[in-house]
Amino acid sequence: MRPPPPPVVRAVQRLSAALERASAALKPAQARFLEVSGGVAAVALMRAAVKTRLIEPLATGRKTAQQVAAELGLHADTVHRVLRGLAVYGLVRLDAGGRFTLTRTGRLLIEDSPHSMAGWIRYVTSDAVLAGWLRLPETLADGKPAFNEATGTTLWEHMAAHPDEEAGFARTMHELTLLAAPLIVAAYPWPEHGTVCDVGGGIGSMLAEVLRARPTLDGVLVDQAGPLAASGEYLAARGVGERVQAVQGDLFEGFEARADLYLLKDVLHDWDDDQCRQILRNVRAAAVPGATVLVLEWLQEQNVAAFPVSVSDLMMLAQTEGRQRSAAEHQALGAAAGFEPARVIDTGVYGIVELVAV
Ligand SMILES: C[S@@+](CC[C@H](N)C(=O)[O-])C[C@H]1O[C@@H](n2cnc3c(N)ncnc32)[C@H](O)[C@@H]1O
Numbered sequence: 324m325r326p327p328p329p330p331v332v333r334a335v336q337r338l339s340a341a342l343e344r345a346s347a348a349l350k351p352a353q354a355r356f357l358e359v360s361g362g363v364a365a366v367a368l369m370r371a372a373v374k375t376r377l378i379e380p381l382a383t384g385r386k387t388a389q390q391v392a393a394e395l396g397l398h399a400d401t402v403h404r405v406l407r408g409l410a411v412y413g414l415v416r417l418d419a420g421g422r423f424t425l426t427r428t429g430r431l432l433i434e435d436s437p438h439s440m441a442g443w444i445r446y447v448t449s450d451a452v453l454a455g456w457l458r459l460p461e462t463l464a465d466g467k468p469a470f471n472e473a474t475g476t477t478l479w480e481h482m483a484a485h486p487d488e489e490a491g492f493a494r495t496m497h498e499l500t501l502l503a504a505p506l507i508v509a510a511y512p513w514p515e516h517g518t519v520c521d522v523g524g525g526i527g528s529m530l531a532e533v534l535r536a537r538p539t540l541d542g543v544l545v546d547q548a549g550p551l552a553a554s555g556e557y558l559a560a561r562g563v564g565e566r567v568q569a570v571q572g573d574l575f576e577g578f579e580a581r582a583d584l585y586l587l588k589d590v591l592h593d594w595d596d597d598q599c600r601q602i603l604r605n606v607r608a609a610a611v612p613g614a615t616v617l618v619l620e621w622l623q624e625q626n627v628a629a630f631p632v633s634v635s636d637l638m639m640l641a642q643t644e645g646r647q648r649s650a651a652e653h654q655a656l657g658a659a660a661g662f663e664p665a666r667v668i669d670t671g672v673y674g675i676v677e678l679v680a681v
Pocket residue numbers: 479496497500522523524525526528529545546547550572573574575587588589590593
C-alpha cells in the first residue's frame with residue numbers, strides 16, 4: 324500500500340479540486356455573460372447592414388464578401404468580417420469556401436421584403452432612442468422619463484419635428500403590427516356590422532386587417548397628422564380605403580369618433596397612469612354606453628420576467644412615459660374612466676382586454 328500523501332499535498336489536491344469545481348461552475352456563467360453582452364455587437368451589425376443594404380446582394384444567391392463588396396462599392400475585408408459576425412447571429416450562413424447565404428431571419432433586414440423589419444432596426448438604433456437608453460442610470464435614481472430628460476422633448480414631439488423619423492416609426496409600428504394582426508383578428512369575435520375606431524392607429528395597419536376580415540364593417544382612424552397623411556395610400560392598397568374615415572385628433576384633447584368598438588393597440592403603454600386615464604376618458608366621451616374598447620397590449624405581470632413583454636416594458640422606460648401593464652391594471656384604469664371590465668383574451672402574443680362603456 325502506498326503511504327498517504329503528506330498534508331500539504333492533500334491540501335493542494337483539495338484546493339485544486341475545489342478550483343476545478345468552481346471553474347466548471349463558472350464557465351457556463353461566463354459564457355452566458357459574454358453571449359448576453361455580445362448583444363451590443365448584434366444590434367450594431369444589424370444597424371450597419373440595414374444602413375448599407377449589405378444583405379441585399381445575397382437575395383439573388385450565395386456570394387463571397389468580394390462579390391458583395393463589388394456590388395455595393397464597399398471595403399471587401401470589412402464586408403467579410405461583418406457578414407461573418409452576422410453569421411454568428413444566424414442572419415446569414417458562411418461556408419468553408421467563404422461564401423455567404425441569406426437565412427430566413429436575415430431576409431427580414433431587407434427593405435421591401437415581405438415582413439421586412441428593417442424599419443425596426445433603424446428605429447431602435449436611432450440617435451434619439453439610444454440617447455434614452457444611455458440615460459437609464461440616471462432614471463434609475465430619479466425615475467424620470469429617460470428619453471424626455473435626455474433629449475429635452477417627448478418622443479412624439481421629436482417625431483413631429485423630424486418627419487423622416489416619424490415616417491420610419493410609423494413603418495416600424497406597421498411591421499410589428501402586421502406580425503400580430505392575424506392572431507388578433509383570429510382571436511376576437513368581431514361583429515359583422517357597425518364601426519370600428521382605431522385610436523392612435525398609426526397608418527391603419529391593424530384596422531385594415533380587421534376590415535378585411537369583416538367586409539361589412541366600417542372604420543375610423545384617429546391619429547396625428549403625420550401617420551394619417553401616410554394612411555390614405557396604405558388603406559387604399561389594402562382595399563379598405565373607401566370604408567375608413569380619417570380623423571385627426573389628439574389623445575389628450577379629445578376627438579369626435581362615434582363607433583361600436585374602439586381599439587387602443589400599443590397606445591396606453593406609451594403613457595403613465597394619469598395620462599392613460601385621460602385617454603380613456605376621452606374615448607369614453609366619444610363613445611355611447613355599451614360601446615366596447617379593446618386594449619391590445621403585451622400583458623406584463625409584476626413578478627414575471629418574460630420575453631418579449633419585459634423587454635418592451637424597458638423600451639417604454641427608455642423611450643416614453645409608459646410601461647407594460649397587466650390585464651387587471653388596464654381594467655383599473657378603465658374603471659376610473661367609465662368602463663366595466665369584460666373578457667380578457669390571450670392571443671399568445673397580445674392580450675385583448677375588453678372594456679365596456681357604462
Ligand atoms: C406605439 S404607436 C401605435 C400605433 C398603432 N396603434 C399600432 O399598434 O401599430 C402610438 C401611436 O399613437 C400616436 N400618438 C401619439 N401621441 C398622440 C396624441 N397626442 N394624439 C393622437 N395620437 C397620438 C402616434 O402617432 C402613434 O401612431
